[in-house]
Amino acid sequence: MPTTKRKIRARPRKPAPRKPVVWNLRLYVAGQTPKSIRAFANLKLLCEEHLKGRYQIEVIDLRENPQLARDDQIVAIPTLVRRLPRPLRIILGDLSNSVRLLVGLDLRKID
Amino acid sequence: MRQVKKASQPSSKALPKAATGIQGLDEITGGGLPRGRPTLISGGAGAGKTLFGLEFLVRGATRYSEPGVFISFEESIPDLTKNVASLGFDLDRLVADKKLFVDQVSIMRSELGETGEYDLEGLFIRIADAVQRVGARRVVLDTMETLFGELPNPGILRAEIRRLFNWLKQKGLTTIITAERDHPDRLTRHGIEEFVSDCVILLDHRIREEISTRRLRIVKYRGSTHGTNEYPFLIDDQGISVLPISSLGLDHDAPAERVSTGIARLDGMLGGKGFYRGSSILASGTAGTGKTTIAACFVDAACRRGERALFFAFEESPRQIVRNMRSIGIDLDPWVHKGLLQFHAARPTYGGIEQVLLLTHKRITSFQPSVVVVDPVTNLLMVSTQNEVRSMLTRLVDFLKTQGITTIFTSLTAAGALEASEADVSSLMDTWLLLKNIEVGGERNRALYVLKSRGMEHSNQIREFVLTDDGLRLLDVYLGPEGVLTGSARVSQEMREKAVVTFRRQELESRRRELERKRRIFEARMVMLRAEFEVEEEIIQQTISESELLGEEVVQDRGQMVLSRQADSSSYKKDVRAKGARRP
Numbered sequence: 001m002p003t004t005k006r007k008i009r010a011r012p013r014k015p016a017p018r019k020p021v022v023w024n025l026r027l028y029v030a031g032q033t034p035k036s037i038r039a040f041a042n043l044k045l046l047c048e049e050h051l052k053g054r055y056q057i058e059v060i061d062l063r064e065n066p067q068l069a070r071d072d073q074i075v076a077i078p079t080l081v082r083r084l085p086r087p088l089r090i091i092l093g094d095l096s097n098s099v100r101l102l103v104g105l106d107l108r109k110i111d
Numbered sequence: 112m113r114q115v116k117k118a119s120q121p122s123s124k125a126l127p128k129a130a131t132g133i134q135g136l137d138e139i140t141g142g143g144l145p146r147g148r149p150t151l152i153s154g155g156a157g158a159g160k161t162l163f164g165l166e167f168l169v170r171g172a173t174r175y176s177e178p179g180v181f182i183s184f185e186e187s188i189p190d191l192t193k194n195v196a197s198l199g200f201d202l203d204r205l206v207a208d209k210k211l212f213v214d215q216v217s218i219m220r221s222e223l224g225e226t227g228e229y230d231l232e233g234l235f236i237r238i239a240d241a242v243q244r245v246g247a248r249r250v251v252l253d254t255m256e257t258l259f260g261e262l263p264n265p266g267i268l269r270a271e272i273r274r275l276f277n278w279l280k281q282k283g284l285t286t287i288i289t290a291e292r293d294h295p296d297r298l299t300r301h302g303i304e305e306f307v308s309d310c311v312i313l314l315d316h317r318i319r320e321e322i323s324t325r326r327l328r329i330v331k332y333r334g335s336t337h338g339t340n341e342y343p344f345l346i347d348d349q350g351i352s353v354l355p356i357s358s359l360g361l362d363h364d365a366p367a368e369r370v371s372t373g374i375a376r377l378d379g380m381l382g383g384k385g386f387y388r389g390s391s392i393l394a395s396g397t398a399g400t401g402k403t404t405i406a407a408c409f410v411d412a413a414c415r416r417g418e419r420a421l422f423f424a425f426e427e428s429p430r431q432i433v434r435n436m437r438s439i440g441i442d443l444d445p446w447v448h449k450g451l452l453q454f455h456a457a458r459p460t461y462g463g464i465e466q467v468l469l470l471t472h473k474r475i476t477s478f479q480p481s482v483v484v485v486d487p488v489t490n491l492l493m494v495s496t497q498n499e500v501r502s503m504l505t506r507l508v509d510f511l512k513t514q515g516i517t518t519i520f521t522s523l524t525a526a527g528a529l530e531a532s533e534a535d536v537s538s539l540m541d542t543w544l545l546l547k548n549i550e551v552g553g554e555r556n557r558a559l560y561v562l563k564s565r566g567m568e569h570s571n572q573i574r575e576f577v578l579t580d581d582g583l584r585l586l587d588v589y590l591g592p593e594g595v596l597t598g599s600a601r602v603s604q605e606m607r608e609k610a611v612v613t614f615r616r617q618e619l620e621s622r623r624r625e626l627e628r629k630r631r632i633f634e635a636r637m638v639m640l641r642a643e644f645e646v647e648e649e650i651i652q653q654t655i656s657e658s659e660l661l662g663e664e665v666v667q668d669r670g671q672m673v674l675s676r677q678a679d680s681s682s683y684k685k686d687v688r689a690k691g692a693r694r695p
Contacts, residue, residue, distance in 0.1 A: 100225070
């Protein structure tokens with residue numbers, strides 16, 4: 001049984017150069033539940049608004065791949081993980097509170 | 112109470128249970144934890160919750176072929192594996208054999224934000240996946256409450272935990288949820304006990320008088336009777352052991368067989384046959400009265416018969432006991448080498464009283480002796496209160512009796528309080544030998560008597576107890592007008608007596624001699640008197656016969672004279688005859 005440690009998390013990369021980073025967001029869901037659908041919609045809306053063209057959303061259904069829940073230490077659903085830019089950020093919930101989502105993703109600073 | 116309502120349901124008759132495999136716990140719970148339901152294990156830090164859960168899984172996997180899943184919310188898996196390796200649990204192997212699945216949930220609070228509703232579906236998926244991978248029947252969630260510290264919105268969390276428990280129940284998984292108890296007034300920090308309504312077990316680790324004791328108590332067990340006491344438990348190299356001994360009844364056998372005490376005179380004092388097999392014997396006395404020696408004699412005798420003996424030495428090291436006993440001619444060494452005798456020496460202060468009791472149990476169970484010595488039982492008082500010692504001894508005595516083991520407990524009593532044996536243990540004992548020092552004439556001597564011996568005739572006499580180079584001897588004490596005499600006082604009294612007897616004998620003999628002498632004198636005198644008498648008799652006889660002769664001559668002469676005078680002869684003759692008859 002593998003206990004994966006996230007190497008990426010352990011050593012944050014050096015600050016990225018001026019060139020805008022492509023945001024890598026991962027949304028963990030468990031099937032098509034109203035909460036996860038809502039979360040995806042909320043996320044999409046926000047990204048379109050603030051990160052148009054420089055974001056990437058990966059939706060992972062843990063029902064199909066339970067091992068990933070262990071590997072990525074997912075307990076709550078839905079969970080949004082900002083993999084890039086560093087540092088890692090994790091946000092729980094259906095992302096209905098857009099203000100808190102912006103704070104959580106640290107979006108306002110970048111803009 | 113809710114409990115009552117539930118208990119009245121007919122289904123409680125056959126509540127299925129999952130054996131934990133934890134030594135002693137299944138006896139208290141009447142078979143184990145409620146099968147297919149969650150059980151809450153609550154306790155303070157270091158109470159042994161994690162270990163309890165792990166042992167439940169390991170035993171389930173190895174003994175009852177019920178694979179398990181361990182979800183750790185606190186410890187990392189390598190740490191966990193290492194920690195329980197010392198208890199003989201090889202988690203890696205069980206994992207490799209697909210009998211166990213271990214998962215660690217760790218959430219980085221610092222990286223976490225929350226916006227909106229969430230659920231614990233991720234955790235559900237992880238558990239479900241783990242359960243499915245090994246075909247688990249048992250699940251342990253080790254300190255799930257840490258989630259309250261890590262995840263926001265406790266309201267959601269509580270609802271989700273409730274849902275999780277229901278889900279586990281639905282799946283028919285026998286689950287243990289551990290929870291930290293931070294306050295004596297409540298069972299868990301976040302009150303999750305309200306979701307676990309079936310079985311709650313409380314673990315406690317307390318320190319008293321610098322000695323730690325662990326306790327276990329079943330707070331509730333719905334639909335099942337259970338022991339309600341606090342049971343001491345122990346964590347050692349074989350995991351957890353709970354002491355349910357008080358659940359045993361008093362229905363042990365009472366063998367009529369007798370075993371020798373190893374001291375012939377003591378056997379004699381006990382109806383000539385010694386102790387009953389399986390009885391418990393108390394040898395109490397002040398310091399240095401020979402308690403250990405009596406025990407050693409008994410052990411020696413048992414080993415001679417080829418029986419196994421186990422010696423719990425709480426005061427001396429085994430080597431010291433062997434050496435000391437050799438000085439009085441009891442050699443225990445060969446028995447140790449033959450494997451007939453085992454020593455277990457430890458200061459009871461090392462662990463709590465439970466530890467002592469459990470160790471005693473374990474050693475007895477593994478060695479299966481027919482004779483056990485606990486020397487001395489009073490040392491246990493150092494680690495615990497009188498009450499606890501008494502309850503522990505009750506358990507131990509009951510246990511030994513059910514095993515048919517003859518046991519000698521020695522007990523050190525303070526001088527002056529001889530018969531008030533410590534911890535009132537005497538009522539537990541079948542035979543009580545009292546050893547005491549008798550102080551006479553500037554010396555102390557050992558004396559032994561049988562204070563009680565249930566179910567047999569026993570001597571009421573005090574015996575002097577002498578340790579010699581070739582063993583132990585019991586002597587009659589001298590009972591004189593001055594009371595009991597022992598030691599040199601006895602010896603001198605005996606000498607005095609001997610002198611008196613000799614004197615009397617001599618006196619008697621001299622009297623006899625005197626009598627003899629007097630008889631001889633008397634006899635000699637008799638001989639002399641007789642001789643004198645004979646002499647006189649002869650003379651008298653002679654005189655008589657002379658006189659008779661003389662008379663006849665006179666008559667004859669007179670006749671001749673008559674004849675010569677020519678008188679009437681016939682009339683004269685008549686006269687002479689009458690005269691002769693009248694003569695004496």
